[in-house]
Amino acid sequence: MNNMETSSLFSLHSLTSLLIISLSLVEFALADEGFCSMPSVVDTEADSNKPLYWKVTNPTLAPPHLQDLPGFTRSVYKRDHALITPESHVFSPLPEWTNTLGAYLITPAMGSHFVMYFAKMQENSKSGPALKDVERFIFVVQGSVTLTNASGSVHTLMVDSYAYLPPNFQHALECDASATLVVFERRHALLENHISEQIVGSTDKQPLLETPGEVFELRKLLPQSLPYDFNIHIMDFQPGQFLNVKEVHYNQHGLLLLEGQGIYRLGDSWYPVQAGDVIWMAPFVPQWYAALGSTRSRYLLYKDVNMSPL
Structure with missing residues (x-):
C-alpha cells in the first residue's frame, strides 16, 4: 500500500470517527431527559398541558448518561x-x-x-x-387537601395554595386521594404584644412587588409585619x-x-439546578442565581425576617 492510499484511508477513518462523535453529541443534546438540553417544540407543548409544578413530583433524576451510574447524585452538603x-430523598x-410519607430536606442537624x-x-x-410553640407553613405542589381548625373553619387548598398556621394552633389537613406538600416549621420567635394569625391564600392572588x-418578579406570601418572624417569597x-x-x-x-432550571452560586461553588431541587443557605454564604433553559424559573424561598441578629 503506497503513502497516498494510506493517507486516504486515514482521512476516511478520521472523517467517520468525527461523524460518529458529532451524531453522539446531537443525540445527547436532543435527549428528552438531558439536564441542560433544549426541549423540542413538541416537548414544550406537551409540558404546557401538564399540571403546575408537575416536575417537582416527577423530576429528571439525572442526565441520560449518568442514570445508570451506581452511586451518582448531585446532592452536596x-x-x-x-x-x-x-434522587437523594428518603421517605x-x-x-x-x-x-403520609415524609422526606426531611433541611433540619437543625x-x-x-x-x-x-x-x-x-x-x-x-x-x-x-406541630410541636409545642412551633409554627407551620404548608404549600401544595400536587393534589389538594382540606384544612380545618378548632373553630370549624374549612378551606380547600389546591396546587399553588398555602396556609400559615400559628404556634399551638389546632388544625388538621386531610386528603381523600393524594397530595404533595412542602412544609416549613420553626419555633416562633414571639414578640410581646404581637400575635400571628392563620393565613390562607394562593400565589396568583398576591401582588407583584x-x-x-432587579429584573425578577417577586411575591410575598405572608404579611410584612412584626408578628411574623419569617416570610415565603415566590420569585x-x-x-x-x-x-x-x-x-x-x-x-x-x-x-x-x-419550575425551570439554572445555575446557583453558593460560596465558591456553582451548581446546575432544576425543578425539584432543594437548597439550604446558611447566614453569610455568598449566593447568586441565573435562569437557563427556555422556560420560566420559579422558586419558593424561606427567609427569616423581623429578627435582630443579637
Whole structure:
C-alpha cells in the first residue's frame, strides 16, 4: 500500500470517527431527559398541558448518561450550604400523620433554625399536630387537601395554595386521594404584644412587588409585619435573567425550585439546578442565581425576617 492510499484511508477513518462523535453529541443534546438540553417544540407543548409544578413530583433524576451510574447524585452538603436533589430523598412515615410519607430536606442537624420537608399524603390521610410553640407553613405542589381548625373553619387548598398556621394552633389537613406538600416549621420567635394569625391564600392572588435594581418578579406570601418572624417569597425569572446583587447577609434560606432550571452560586461553588431541587443557605454564604433553559424559573424561598441578629 503506497503513502497516498494510506493517507486516504486515514482521512476516511478520521472523517467517520468525527461523524460518529458529532451524531453522539446531537443525540445527547436532543435527549428528552438531558439536564441542560433544549426541549423540542413538541416537548414544550406537551409540558404546557401538564399540571403546575408537575416536575417537582416527577423530576429528571439525572442526565441520560449518568442514570445508570451506581452511586451518582448531585446532592452536596457543606458547612454553609446544601443542595438536596430528588434522587437523594428518603421517605418514611411522618410521626403522628396517617397514611403520609415524609422526606426531611433541611433540619437543625445541618445548622438551620427551621425544618423543611415534603409530605406525601395518600388516600384517607391526615396531618399530625406541630410541636409545642412551633409554627407551620404548608404549600401544595400536587393534589389538594382540606384544612380545618378548632373553630370549624374549612378551606380547600389546591396546587399553588398555602396556609400559615400559628404556634399551638389546632388544625388538621386531610386528603381523600393524594397530595404533595412542602412544609416549613420553626419555633416562633414571639414578640410581646404581637400575635400571628392563620393565613390562607394562593400565589396568583398576591401582588407583584417592586424589586429596585432587579429584573425578577417577586411575591410575598405572608404579611410584612412584626408578628411574623419569617416570610415565603415566590420569585420568577425569565430565561437569561439573573440576580443583580451577589447576596451576603445574616438571613437563612430554604429554597425549592418549582419550575425551570439554572445555575446557583453558593460560596465558591456553582451548581446546575432544576425543578425539584432543594437548597439550604446558611447566614453569610455568598449566593447568586441565573435562569437557563427556555422556560420560566420559579422558586419558593424561606427567609427569616423581623429578627435582630443579637
